[in-house]
Each structure stands twice: as C-alpha cells, then as structure tokens.
Amino acid sequence: MLKLIVALIAVPLAGILIAAALKPDSFRVQRSTRIDAAPETVFALINDLHQFNRWNPYERKDPAIKGRYSGPASGVGATHAWESAKVGTGSMEISSSSPSSKVEMKLEFIKPFKASNQVEFAMTPTATATEVSWTMSGAMPFISKVMSVFVSMDKMIGKDFEDGLANLKTIAEQPAGATESSRTESPQNTPKHNEEQS
Numbered sequence: 001m002l003k004l005i006v007a008l009i010a011v012p013l014a015g016i017l018i019a020a021a022l023k024p025d026s027f028r029v030q031r032s033t034r035i036d037a038a039p040e041t042v043f044a045l046i047n048d049l050h051q052f053n054r055w056n057p058y059e060r061k062d063p064a065i066k067g068r069y070s071g072p073a074s075g076v077g078a079t080h081a082w083e084s085a086k087v088g089t090g091s092m093e094i095s096s097s098s099p100s101s102k103v104e105m106k107l108e109f110i111k112p113f114k115a116s117n118q119v120e121f122a123m124t125p126t127a128t129a130t131e132v133s134w135t136m137s138g139a140m141p142f143i144s145k146v147m148s149v150f151v152s153m154d155k156m157i158g159k160d161f162e163d164g165l166a167n168l169k170t171i172a173e174q175p176a177g178a179t180e181s182s183r184t185e186s187p188q189n190t191p192k193h194n195e196e197q198s
Contacts, residue, residue: 031161032133037172039100048074055167062086
C-alpha cells in the first residue's frame with residue numbers, strides 16, 4: 001500500500017519536473033495599445049517615474065505600498081524602490097531613454113522571489129495616434145519553469161500589462177490642461193503612494 005502511495009506521488013511529480021526542464025531558459029511578454037495622443041505626451045508619462053506610477057497597475061493593487069525615489073527626476077538613472085505586502089519588494093531604474101520613442105528599465109525583484117528582468121516601452125507615431133508596446137523579458141530559473149507548467153508567464157503578467165496600458169491610455173488622452181487636475185482623481189482610481197524621497 002505504501003509503495004502504491006509513493007508511486008502515485010512520484011510519477012506525477014516526475015512528470016512535472018520533466019515538463020519544467022523542457023521549458024525555455026528565458027521568457028518574453030509583450031502587450032500593445034493605440035493611444036490617441038502625441039508620442040511626446042506618452043513618453044512623459046513613462047520617462048518620469050512619478051508620472052509612471054500614476055498608471056502603474058502594480059501600484060494600484062496596494063494602497064499601502066511604500067516607495068522611494070532616487071536619482072534624477074526623469075530619464076537615465078531615475079530609480080524607484082518599493083515595498084508591499086501584496087506586490088512584493090523591488091526596484092526599477094531607467095537604463096536608457098530616447099525622447100518620445102523608447103524607455104528601457106532594469107527591474108529587480110527581491111520578494112517574494114529574486115529576479116532581474118528587462119523592460120522596454122516603445123512608442124511609434126502614426127498619422128493620428130501613438131502605438132505603445134510594453135515588453136518584459138528575463139531568465140527563467142528552474143523554480144519559475146516549474147510554476148510555468150501550471151500557468152505561463154504570459155498569463156501571469158499579461159493581464160497586468162493590459163490594465164496598465166489602459167490606465168496610461170486614459171491619462172494620456174485627457175484634454176490639454178487636465179493633467180494637473182487629474183491628480184485629484186477618486187481614491188478607487190488613484191493609488192495612495194506613501195513616498196520617501198532620497
């Protein structure tokens with residue numbers, strides 16, 4: 001009887017481990033949207049991390065999140081670190097910034113697990129709007145491969161990217177002059193970010 005129980009546990013477990021071992025060593029998740037605003041408008045909401053956090057979907061998940069900004073106000077070197085019981089602990093730093101076309105970031109997670117990922121926002125102007133893509137890529141350690149057997153990275157974070165781009169679209173498409181007044185949005189739409197400036 002004991003051998004049967006062990007076999008019933010060991011066989012599925014072995015299958016999961018084998019499936020995990022066959023997973024790719026890296027991942028890439030991307031979402032895109034069309035925003036009816038100039039590339040300069042969209043760029044400003046990404047290149048300045050204070051503005052970034054107005055639409056950042058992860059900030060909105062935890063009203064009690066604690067954050068700290070450091071480095072320049074925007075562009076290369078601008079950094080934001082956060083601590084949250086809901087979305088973990090980590091930091092992001094702008095590593096490359098090309099006005100109105102691209103922003104790249106280094107994303108470091110500390111909790112609930114350690115990971116180093118690359119993030120890219122690309123803005124492509126069209127005749128009347130801006131196509132914006134949000135991409136994240138990184139290595140897949142074995143524990144992540146095991147998790148991806150049950151749910152892919154695309155499913156885990158893709159919806160968050162879609163929500164974030166929708167938030168960005170809403171803010172970027174506001175009429176000229178409405179940006180400042182939008183900072184008094186209702187609590188259910190705006191994260192209460194507990195900031196510490198260093």
